[in-house]
Amino acid sequence: MGRIRYGLWWLDQATAGARSRARAVTGGAATVGRELRWAVELSARSTLAGIDHARPEPWNDRKLLVFVTVIAVGALAVALVLGVGMAHWAMTSSNAMLFAAAGAVAVGLAFLPLAYLVFASKQRRRLSTVSPSADDR
Incomplete structure (x- = not known):
């Protein structure tokens, strides 16, 4: 070898x-x-x-008020976390970007239920309109 x-x-x-x-x-x-x-x-x-x-159903006023209140409280918490993160980032803290990124994701997630409510209600209105048939004329 x-x-x-x-x-x-x-x-x-x-x-x-x-x-x-x-x-x-x-x-x-x-x-x-x-x-x-x-x-x-x-x-x-x-x-x-x-x-x-x-198939979304229309909510009554009480349900809408509770839902929007929960979103408002969540948005306040998100604003607090985002503010702390931005303050740390402004002070050039090394781990502050995690807070800022989490706050940005949370803001996006807070807008999702509101967008669902807006588009679900628009879709429901469109589905509930019935065009007159030839017999009704």
Whole structure:
């Protein structure tokens, strides 16, 4: 056996453990990736099916008042968190961007229920209008 072949054999033997661990890690990561992709696909399908079957009903004044009050209290909490985050960021704190980013996401999430109420009520009005038939004329 020549020196080059012996060197390659020795390198193969020396790295066998690392290669087997790397194969196990990549195999596990691939399995986790497939499971995550399946979960995301299943969640997206069920969400879309739920949205297709959703039929919003008009709320009475009490329900609307409670809902808007909850959103207002949540928006106040978001404003507080966002203000603290922006204050830390203005003081050039190293971990302040987490507060600012969380506040921005929370503001976006606070607007989602309001947007749903606006567009659901518009859609409901459109569905409730009935065009006169030929018999009514």
